Amino acid sequence: MDIFYATLLSLFVLVVSFSFHFFFFKSKPTEDGKVLPPGRKGWPIIGESFEFLATGWKGHPEKFIFDRMSKFSPKVFRTSLMLEDAAVFCGAQGNKFLFSNENKLVQGWWPASVDKIFPSSDKTSKIEAIKMRKMLPNFFKPEALHRYVPIMDVVTQQHFANGWEGKEEIVTYELTKNFTFWLACKIFINIEDPERVRYLSGPFESIATGLLAIPIDLPGTPFRRGINAANFIRKELLAIVKQRKIDLADGKATPTQDILSHMLLHSDEDGKFMAEYDIADKILGLLIGGHDTASSACAFIVKYLAELPEIYDGVYKEQMEVAKSKAPGELLNWEDLSKMKYSWNVACEVLRLAPPLQGAFREAITDFMYNGYSIPKGWKLYWSANSTHKNPEFFPEPQKFDPSRFEGSGPAPYTFVPFGGGPRMCPGKEYARLEILVFMHHLVMKFKWEKMIPDEQIVVNPMPSPAKGLPIRLYPHKA
Numbered sequence: 001m002d003i004f005y006a007t008l009l010s011l012f013v014l015v016v017s018f019s020f021h022f023f024f025f026k027s028k029p030t031e032d033g034k035v036l037p038p039g040r041k042g043w044p045i046i047g048e049s050f051e052f053l054a055t056g057w058k059g060h061p062e063k064f065i066f067d068r069m070s071k072f073s074p075k076v077f078r079t080s081l082m083l084e085d086a087a088v089f090c091g092a093q094g095n096k097f098l099f100s101n102e103n104k105l106v107q108g109w110w111p112a113s114v115d116k117i118f119p120s121s122d123k124t125s126k127i128e129a130i131k132m133r134k135m136l137p138n139f140f141k142p143e144a145l146h147r148y149v150p151i152m153d154v155v156t157q158q159h160f161a162n163g164w165e166g167k168e169e170i171v172t173y174e175l176t177k178n179f180t181f182w183l184a185c186k187i188f189i190n191i192e193d194p195e196r197v198r199y200l201s202g203p204f205e206s207i208a209t210g211l212l213a214i215p216i217d218l219p220g221t222p223f224r225r226g227i228n229a230a231n232f233i234r235k236e237l238l239a240i241v242k243q244r245k246i247d248l249a250d251g252k253a254t255p256t257q258d259i260l261s262h263m264l265l266h267s268d269e270d271g272k273f274m275a276e277y278d279i280a281d282k283i284l285g286l287l288i289g290g291h292d293t294a295s296s297a298c299a300f301i302v303k304y305l306a307e308l309p310e311i312y313d314g315v316y317k318e319q320m321e322v323a324k325s326k327a328p329g330e331l332l333n334w335e336d337l338s339k340m341k342y343s344w345n346v347a348c349e350v351l352r353l354a355p356p357l358q359g360a361f362r363e364a365i366t367d368f369m370y371n372g373y374s375i376p377k378g379w380k381l382y383w384s385a386n387s388t389h390k391n392p393e394f395f396p397e398p399q400k401f402d403p404s405r406f407e408g409s410g411p412a413p414y415t416f417v418p419f420g421g422g423p424r425m426c427p428g429k430e431y432a433r434l435e436i437l438v439f440m441h442h443l444v445m446k447f448k449w450e451k452m453i454p455d456e457q458i459v460v461n462p463m464p465s466p467a468k469g470l471p472i473r474l475y476p477h478k479a
């Protein structure tokens with residue numbers, strides 16, 4: 001967080017809190033006799049948003065959750081986040097409840113900051129979101145995913161050749177961000193020229209930070225930077241959409257080459273095509289969803305494999321077996337990835353300890369009861385991956401890195417939730433699995449490495465990342 005923003009925020013807190021009182025709620029009945037979940041609303045207006053974000057900036061987002069679970073209730077507690085009345089649903093039971101009541105008691109909700117950065121979601125709202133949801137499985141269905149594996153392999157090899165090979169030291173997180181963004185550009189909009197990809201990638205960081213920032217729209221705030229960056233990218237994408245329309249008409253592009261062609265050529269049930277602006281916006285959403293999450297996961301894989309040589313050895317052995325089964329120059333395919341069971345268990349353990357998304361919001365669409373407490377219509381409800389991932393009740397010795405947790409039937413239902421669950425579960429889950437495995441394959445087949453800052457701090461803003469980007473020293477395998 002830069003100094004300007006910190007100062008602005010402190011002033012803001014001082015001004016709005018002139019009455020200087022905290023609001024505490026200890027399950028007192030409301031005027032109509034309903035008992036709200038225990039908890040506290042925090043500061044006037046901004047509530048507990050600052051504490052919520054600040055525990056992440058210090059690298060321990062789970063602290064916000066666990067402090068309140070032990071103080072108020074391990075099942076559900078009240079708070080106020082992103083300028084809204086909110087309740088955090090905890091544990092496997094909380095996850096299950098929110099995931100299985102989608103469109104019955106709750107529906108997806110994003111903070112006001114997201115609506116401002118994606119203004120079209122205001123206008124087109126639920127209908128567009130549903131259309132998009134219907135369209136995505138097409139793009140991520142098994143046949144399509146099978147086709148992406150060799151493309152992913154080519155892009156990944158180019159990425160390692162350009163960014164890693166011949167270097168003694170690299171900054172991991174910068175490279176993993178380039179990697180996932182390059183791949184997304186290739187597979188979503190068929191752009192692969194590294195210069196063009198670099199030009200588009202710059203503003204994405206500001207968008208991701210702006211999305212979960214406190215929505216103060218003033219010059220220099222992370223929120224304003226996010227809005228400006230999204231406007232810039234949207235304009236670029238709109239130009240790409242228009243050009244693609246021309247290329248499709250001229251036969252220079254094919255209908256199945258990527259998601260962009262798919263969106264342009266497929267109408268909904270009423271025969272209506274998506275507007276160009278909405279396509280640009282949806283592609284923007286996919287690039288964000290598919291970029292920062294997977295790049296954070298890849299960076300943490302590099303971190304844990306550097307710290308745990310026996311885990312590195314296990315991954316190396318498995319990937320060596322796959323490499324040995326291939327003819328020289330033969331690209332990876334779907335079947336190869338299905339053999340990478342240990343590697344995927346390692347990746348899952350990384351996603352447990354450093355989930356790229358900490359959780360997500362829902363909105364109560366009606367009044368209902370949960371665990372004896374009233375949840376009023378309109379409240380924002382949050383599920384948190386950490387409330388189970390770092391909870392000894394579900395993962396004994398939660399800080400221990402142990403991929404064997406995922407062997408056999410794996411963790412209990414609703415406890416391992418890096419991709420969420422229920423109807424809103426991340427549609428890019430399989431795509432993410434493929435890109436992470438292809439990345440792991442080339443990483444260990446080419447290198448060993450060591451961290452240059454042994455106890456580098458972790459920052460969660462909003463994705464987890466090593467504070468200095470995880471600089472490492474590379475030791476290429478001898479040919």
Ligand code: HEM
Pocket residue numbers: 108133285286289290291293294297355356357359360361417418419420421424425426427428429431432
């Ligand atoms: C390791 C990588 C990833 C992780 C951990 C992850 C995690 C998540 C989570 C937790 C959600 C929210 C679910 C909820 O609201 O409960 C989500 C939503 C979403 N993800 Fe991912 N994701 C990843 C990769 C991807 C990729 C690669 C794409 C696209 C190719 C993608 C596209 C989306 C989209 C479009 C949504 C919104 C779905 C909706 O609201 O209905 N994600 N993701």
